[in-house]
Amino acid sequence: xxxxxxxxxxxxxxxxxxxxxxxxxxxxxxxxxxxxxxxxxxxxxxxxxxxxxxxxxxxxxxxxxxxxxxxxxxxxxxxxxxxxxxxxxxxxxxxxxxxxxxxxxxxxxxxxxxxxxxxxxxxxxxxxxxxxxxxxxxxxxxxxxxxxxxxxxxxxxxxxxxxxxxxxxxxxxxxxxxxxxxxxxxxxxxxxxxxxxxxxxxxxxxxxxxxxxxxxxxxxxxxxxxxxxxxxxxxxxxxxxxxxxxxxxxxxxxxxxxxxxxxxxxxxxxxxxxxxxxxxxxxxxxxxxxxxxxxxxxxxxxxxxxxxxxxxxxxxxxxxxxxxxxxxxxxxxxxxxxxxxxxxxxxxxxxxxxxxxxxxxxxxxxxxxxxxxxxxxxxxxxxxxxxxxxxxxxxxxxxxxxxxxxxxxxxxxxxxxxxxxxxxxxxxxxxxxxxxxxxxxxxxxxxxxxxxxxxxxxxxxxxxxxxxxxxxxxxxxxxxxxxxxxxxxxxxxxxxxxxxxxxxxxxxxxxxxxxxxxxxxxxxxxxxxxxxxxxxx
Ligand code: C2O
Ligand code: CU
Numbered sequence: 163x164x165x166x167x168x169x170x171x172x173x174x175x176x177x178x179x180x181x182x183x184x185x186x187x188x189x190x191x192x193x194x195x196x197x198x199x200x201x202x203x204x205x206x207x208x209x210x211x212x213x214x215x216x217x218x219x220x221x222x223x224x225x226x227x228x229x230x231x232x233x234x235x236x237x238x239x240x241x242x243x244x245x246x247x248x249x250x251x252x253x254x255x256x257x258x259x260x261x262x263x264x265x266x267x268x269x270x271x272x273x274x275x276x277x278x279x280x281x282x283x284x285x286x287x288x289x290x291x292x293x294x295x296x297x298x299x300x301x302x303x304x305x306x307x308x309x310x311x312x313x314x315x316x317x318x319x320x321x322x323x324x325x326x327x328x329x330x331x332x333x334x335x336x337x338x339x340x341x342x343x344x345x346x347x348x349x350x351x352x353x354x355x356x357x358x359x360x361x362x363x364x365x366x367x368x369x370x371x372x373x374x375x376x377x378x379x380x381x382x383x384x385x386x387x388x389x390x391x392x393x394x395x396x397x398x399x400x401x402x403x404x405x406x407x408x409x410x411x412x413x414x415x416x417x418x419x420x421x422x423x424x425x426x427x428x429x430x431x432x433x434x435x436x437x438x439x440x441x442x443x444x445x446x447x448x449x450x451x452x453x454x455x456x457x458x459x460x461x462x463x464x465x466x467x468x469x470x471x472x473x474x475x476x477x478x479x480x481x482x483x484x485x486x487x488x489x490x491x492x493x494x495x496x497x498x499x500x501x502x503x504x505x506x507x508x509x510x511x512x513x514x515x516x517x518x519x520x521x522x523x524x525x526x527x528x529x530x531x532x533x534x535x536x537x538x539x540x541x542x543x544x545x546x547x548x549x550x551x552x553x554x555x556x557x558x559x560x561x562x563x564x565x566x567x568x569x570x571x572x573x574x575x576x577x578x579x580x581x582x583x584x585x586x587x588x589x590x591x592x593x594x595x596x597x598x599x600x601x602x603x604x605x606x607x608x609x610x611x612x613x614x615x616x617x618x619x620x621x622x623x624x625x626x627x628x629x630x631x632x633x634x635x636x637x638x639x640x641x642x643x644x645x646x647x648x649x650x651x652x653x654x655x656x657x658x659x660x661x662x663x664x665x666x667x668x669x670x671x672x673x674x675x676x677x678x679x680x681x682x683x684x685x686x687x688x689x690x691x692x693x694x695x696x697x698x699x
Contacts, residue, residue: 166253173302175256197221209542220590238348298394305410310399337414357420362493364549429508434515465557486530601664623674
């Protein structure tokens with residue numbers, strides 16, 4: 163598509179496929195005209211790799227690089243996207259698949275296809291109103307551009323459906339077939355059969371289809387709120403079938419009329435944990451709109467960033483009770499944790515486990531309701547937000563913040579357990595215009611706890627990095643190591659200026675920046691910061 167902002171010039175971006183237990187390193191080069199970040203949606207990574215600017219990292223400036231490193235802890239179908247403004251709606255989306263270590267963990271299948279479903283704008287997204295999409299895409303193409311997904315009679319096909327849209331919730335069907343739903347948001351289910359599935363922005367379903375009905379069939383997507391029209395379709399084509407593919411506007415009967423799958427039918431098959439008999443914290447979250455003429459979406463009357471964090475403590479049993487007092491679906495996503503859904507077929511012992519839940523619409527008097535539980539087992543500050551990105555941009559987000567206890571048991575209630583600003587030192591450079599010119603001074607900024615110490619390191623990035631054990635990896639070459647030491651201000655930031663010699667031969671060179679932050683006593687509160695790079699111009 164023209165006008166897109168893409169990962170590796172591809173729409174969708176390159177598939178990242180790894181195995182459970184792998185350490186994954188992704189190098190991001192920002193060639194966009196704006197700063198960006200990358201978030202690994204659904205995979206519970208350490209806060210450091212979570213990609214929320216100002217919370218877990220600085221922005222990746224124009225012309226800068228950033229290394230993400232995370233452990234692929236849980237198998238499943240995930241995805242990645244920027245976590246800034248409306249950049250998702252430019253085309254910056256891609257799939258992340260973690261295959262199970264045990265290849266027999268999932269039911270067997272003969273073939274697999276990915277379907278990344280996306281809504282497409284002709285130009286730049288505009289904040290402050292609902293977008294008007296001109297196209298709907300599967301794997302970056304409209305219905306007309308679809309390459310048929312081939313099957314042979316008798317085969318079992320695994321379809322991984324990812325809704326990477328900015329704002330559209332869909333219903334979908336595989337015409338002529340029944341779907342066996344095996345995973346929701348990557349997490350294993352006791353399989354359930356259905357003909358039609360609702361899927362909100364951010365959600366994923368894995369479905370198995372038995373190829374027992376030769377022909378060329380539409381895999382059709384409609385708007386969840388208007389199932390009378392096919393917005394986009396892929397084609398499931400039997401190798402033996404002749405004849406034409408179904409026309410793009412063909413509406414399968416099941417798309418229009420089949421009962422939609424509900425969370426109430428689903429039961430988790432893994433070890434997602436049960437619902438809590440006695441939560442230690444319960445939050446009621448009321449979703450409202452700012453009134454007739456104001457495009458503001460609020461949680462408990464507050465619009466982010468003018469909103470208070472939601473405090474939790476390490477190992478809290480947290481319950482979120484959502485009251486949707488708007489007439490829209492809201493796909494609510496929690497970073498860093500899996501949510502256990504109330505009212506699923508798994509009851510209290512094996513509830514449905516998801517990272518994004520579609521909260522049904524309602525009214526002021528009869529709100530749409532959905533409750534979830536999660537265990538606060540991943541210290542840090544984590545975003546909780548609507549994945550309709552225009553709602554998120556207009557306030558529908560909060561931070562879930564760990565407070566008040568020594569979360570990791572290192573004897574300190576410190577920055578890894580909670581922080582006024584971030585759980586790790588976060589480093590970045592001021593002046594994001596890409597003008598890191600030789601002969602200039604660049605201001606380095608680290609965000610850390612008030613009144614503590616930051617040791618700065620700058621140098622040529624090591625190819626491999628120097629492992630500091632449980633602290634992480636220092637990415638700087640020793641001879642150019644140490645730049646200086648500064649204290650943090652009350653605003654939790656430490657700054658230092660880096661003078662870049664006025665030597666033209668340095669142009670194009672890369673510098674790595676990383677910091678170590680400590681309590682006054684050096685141990686055991688040492689933390690290695692996020693790492694970023696700048697390229698000299
Ligand atoms: Cu898929 Cu906070 O994001
Ligand atoms: Cu919303």
